[in-house]
Amino acid sequence: MYPIDFFWRAAARWPGNVAIDAPEGAIRYDALADRVAALAAALVALDPAPQSRVGICAGNSAEHIAALLAVLACGKVWVPLNPKSTRPEIRRIVDATEPSILVVDAACAGLLEGAPGVRIYSGLPPAGESTVAALAAAHAGAPRPVFTLLPDAIQAIKFTGGTTGAPKGVMQPYRAWMANIVNQIHAWGFDEHERYIVAAPITHGTSTYLLPILAQGGCHVVLAEAGAEAVRTAFRERGGTACFMPPTLVYMLMALPGASRADFPRLRRLIYGGAPMPPEKIREVRDFFGPVLGTTYGQTEAPQILTVMRPRDFDDERNWAAVGLAGWFSDVAVMSPDGRLLPPCEVGEVVARGDLVMTGYWRLPEKTGETLVDGWLHTGDRGMIDERGYLYLKDRLKDMVITGGFNVYPVDVENALGQHPAVHECTVFGVPDEKWGEAVQAAVELRPGQHATEAGLIAFVRERLGPVQTPKRIHFHASLPRSPVGKVLKTTVRERAMAPGAPGTDNPASADNTARAASRTKP
Template identity: 50%
Template sequence: MRPIDYVLRSAQRFPDKVALEGPEGTLTYAELIAKSEACAAFIQDLVPDERGRVGILAANNFAHVVTLLGILLSGRIWVPLNTRSAQAEIARAVRFVTPSLIVADASYVGLVPPTEGLEIVLGAPGQEPDPKLRRLTDELQAYAGKKPKPIYHPLAETQAIKFTGGTTGAPKGVMQSYRGWNAGIVSFIHAMRLQEDERFLATASISHGTSAFLFPILAQGGTIVLPEANRPPDLVRILERDRITATFLPPTLIYSILEEPTVRGRDWSALRHLIYGAAPMREDKVAEAQQVFGPVLETAYGQTESPAIIAFLTAAEAMKPENRPTVGRPTILTSVAILDSQGNEVAPGEWGEICVRGDLVMTGYWNQPEKTAEAFTKGWLRTGDGGYLDERGYLRLVDRIRDVIITGGFNVYPADVETAIGQHPDVIDCAVVGIPDSHWGEAVHGAVQLRAGSTLSERELIAFVRGILDGVKTPKGVHFFDELPRTANAKVSKAEVRREIDRRLGEAAA
């Protein structure tokens, strides 16, 4: 069974039920599938290679969902591109994975590099950046009523290539298989006990967090709701007004929602699943969210290489204080082990690297066999996260083994930021670390050693980096050092850097 078959089955069962709802109106299951089939037939004609790659660079809109389903129906490989990425990052990803087609909103076409053999089709309506470009709406009209050739690839084949990392060297393109997607769909349905009346508010980008929930919700006959706005006061209003049953938010956005003066006293009786992920949530905020919204707060733990649902903590489990520091227990189709540096499993309660096995796990990195080999040990995927399993089987994240900063629900690799900072001519050396932050979980901070006589300011350097990277990766603070602290082998000591920044911030706050 293909991942798209779950949606086709719902369309057969609920043809007149609303599948997609938002500022553009509504689409029933029958209408959504008809448009997606037309899109798939168009894609098959434009990309004859059955293993061709098709990218999407778009906001959350109807065209994005139709194109995604069309790619799956066509049997081609989906390549999601992040609209928040800098142009250089998108160019690097496109040239690395060489898609034959990109469907892009008019606002983002300028981010796509000119590449030989690449077709660009405009997705969402908007001002045409180039009148020669095709419009998806026109193609759907021309292909209306047409059905794609049925394609059934082996379940081990790649369904999607998602990027992790980015501005330096070749990005890592995670190959997610049909089998892996099926495992994710089943795992979410089982963990959340999803029902036919689910109304899921898609606040996260479809290219990232929302895609993990899109198919489980549609598989059960639920409705995906695209909000007209994503500001905290708007979300508070939409969650109540539209009787939302489930949504996925980063902790930072939940914190902002809790600060809204109207959030208390509203009718939250429809809400069943307020899911946070991608970053830890402070225990005091967990308790506050439960007090405001009721027993609905849940968390999912995963990563691109084993997407979204390695472990899950249900709302009922999260109500028990002893479970709040955990990310729940491994999901139904996934095994989790804690391994030491030699690859041996440790006893319950002992810290080590969180490792994963099961259908959810990626098949490897696109065209990077060496990095693929490094990611596995004895058949286990190495997550790079440190933690332990307690005696009850609950997973606790303790530290990250890989040097990654999780800020506002996004992964930031320090090397990417360090390379950007280092491009400034006044910078001699730099180091980037994550500093605990009450709003972001972790905030990106840079430690910088300048050339003698430089008058470069913190504001100027941050603005310089912002011209290279997106806002998530741009440092929240820059701290100047006469000399960066170093270890005995002359490497920058990030532990010392972090301690010194902590000290400075503490003195500033005193």
């Protein structure tokens, strides 16, 4: 059995149910199954090779969902391409994975300019180009492709970062997708009455909810627009029952003018992820929405649901700082630096093994060997497991910043900042932020005699990396604090940045560094 078989079975059981409720109309399971089968046959006709890669760069839409299901239905490998990324980042991923086929909407076409691969356009294409709809029509009635692959075969390659140098692609196997689907259904109790609001990008965490909802005969509600107001409208007017979103969006929904629980009449599962939610915020969210809050802990290397906190787990305030209990098919433990598994309530590195874990990093055996050791995935997170089995995260061994549900790797931002001619050295870090979970900030030491402003450096990074990875604040230092051996003390820099009344600069070379508004640009 393969992940796509959950959808085929649901289409046979609930053919008349609505599978996708999109702005352009509703699509029933039987119609979606016919479309997916036709698109899968079209992909095989374009490239018969099994396990070849198909990149999809598009906004949320019914055609995006159908194209993704078609990739799964023909034994090919899905490579999600974030439409909010920059052209160099997209090109690095394409060059690394060498997809033979690229599915793209018109708004993203510029990101893939010059990239190899046969293009298929969703939505309105440039004149004369192939479209998803035309390919489905041309292969209507074609039998579903048949393939035979082992559980460790690759279902998707998702990238964790690496906008400079070689990107790091996580190879998610079929077994990981199977484990995720079963765990999601078990954790949240999805059924044929579910109406899942597609609020977050399909290229990210939302993808892990596509098949669990479809497996149970539920419906995905696609929005015409992004933003909190559109999400509220979908819940209020289109019967939304469940949604996955970053904490940032949860807070935005609560802050909308006139917002109340009455705007979410059928909501029963509000699942947050991608960033922590402080206990005081958990109280506010539960007071507003009621006992519907849930969360999961995972990472691209073990997608979405290594541990889970169901709404009933939040009834006990002791659990508000936890990220839940281990899901099925996974072992989660805490390990000491010397490789010993630690007893309850001792802090160490969080490690995991089992079906949910990746097979490795695409064409990076050395990185794979550093992360997968004796069957254990080393997550890079520090935490402890209490005597009841609840996992509590303390901090990250890695420097990754999670802002608004997106992963930002400081080294990528540091490398971009370092390209500015006035920057001598810099360090990038995350600070707690009420809205974004964490905010990206940077500390910079300028070259002698050089000059730069905060607004100028922010614009410089934004042009190269896009808005998500752009620092919201830049702190100037005449001399960055260093250890006796000359290493920049990131912890000290971060503490200074977080100190009450901390100035944005102590460097007279940046005396006109007053553009604070620019430093708060939203991702």
